[in-house]
Amino acid sequence: MIQKFIELGQGYGDIFELCEIMTTNKHRxxxxxxFVSDIDGKKVASIAVALKPVGESKFMPIYICRxxxxxxxxxxSKRFSIxxxxxxxxxxxxxxxxxKNSSVYVDEQLYYHYLTGVLRLYHYIPAMY
Structure with missing residues (x-):
């Protein structure tokens, strides 16, 4: 199973887009x-949804507002409430x-590998096979 993070933006429009993706793909x-992290003493959240693969595909998209x-x-906040x-x-x-906050990592892809590892560790997403 291949999981890939697909990053949306951080504004209201992006939150609505993520919610629309969830609503139209409820069955998936x-x-x-x-994902809650700390930046300079302030807590911030990344919100995400993992969708099941389509048909026989082995691709699991994880849409995220980071x-x-x-x-x-x-x-x-209003965005989190929505x-x-x-x-x-x-x-x-x-x-x-x-x-951990993404600023800990030199490259955002390393951050997404870290998140993928955490999600696999806790069995929230399937192992790679």
């Missing part, structure tokens, strides 16, 4: 994620994970 949703959303459980409400409407479980 594997898991939804909030680290553009302030994360505060008590005082949630995503969380879509997850609830689709009757899915939002998996929240504390991860």
């Amino acid at each position: 949703i594997h898991h939804t994620f909030a 680290e553009g959303i302030p994360y505060d459980k008590e005082n949630q 995503f969380e409400n879509t997850v609830k409407e689709l009757d899915e479980l939002l998996i929240t994970l504390e991860v």
